[in-house]
Amino acid sequence: MFIIPAVDIKNGKCVQLVQGKPGTEQIVLDNPAKVALEWEERGASVLHVIDLGGALEEGGNLSVVEEILKEVSIPVQMGGGIRSTEDAIHLLNMGVDRIIVGTLAIKNPDTVNVLSREFGSERIMVALDSKDSKVVVRGWTEKTDQTAPELGTIMKEKGAGGILFTNVDHEGLLDGFQIEPLLELLKAVKIPVIYSGGVSTLEDVATLSQTDAYGVVIGSALYKETINFEDALAYQEK
Known part of the structure; x- marks a missing residue:
């Protein structure tokens, strides 16, 4: 199970929000590229980069993403504000190893099929963000009427190579998480699933390592x- 540090970008800075809500910044660091490099130097084998400005339709931070790609040598998975096929292609050609599409994929699932055929399914991950048991889109501001297992099955059939499952109810709260929604999704789909949301202790990491989760994003x-990264890495091979 991969231990994946999150580098969330807003207004050119590395931030951590509570449940994705603007104005709830708890961490603000000036140099996201430097932060990304520090995670690589500490042993990260993949980075999770989210353009929060793009996701919230406030304007993107692509120049910052470019700096990160130049700075690090490990794979980068990136999402946030990918609203068109052109956006997706631009990022893939820019050097992002795996894009994470949420709103675009859910509003137009055939996009996943097109991108997977052109670039390979392993480079296309679909974000399924769950709030009150339903998937939410547009930076978690709009709720759909479908569950993560329902949409996960559709995305797998469309050629998605993986799923990022975020439990928005716990995101940024450091209050732990419920394992059942993840287990339901893992049972429904047989492609890699990376979990995110509420992971706050080493015990949480240990719990996830006992599932079939492909990885966990920790921010x-x-x-x-509250989690030492090097301690968490001990679970990467388990």
């Missing part, structure tokens, strides 16, 4: 040091 807990 606030690493920046607030």
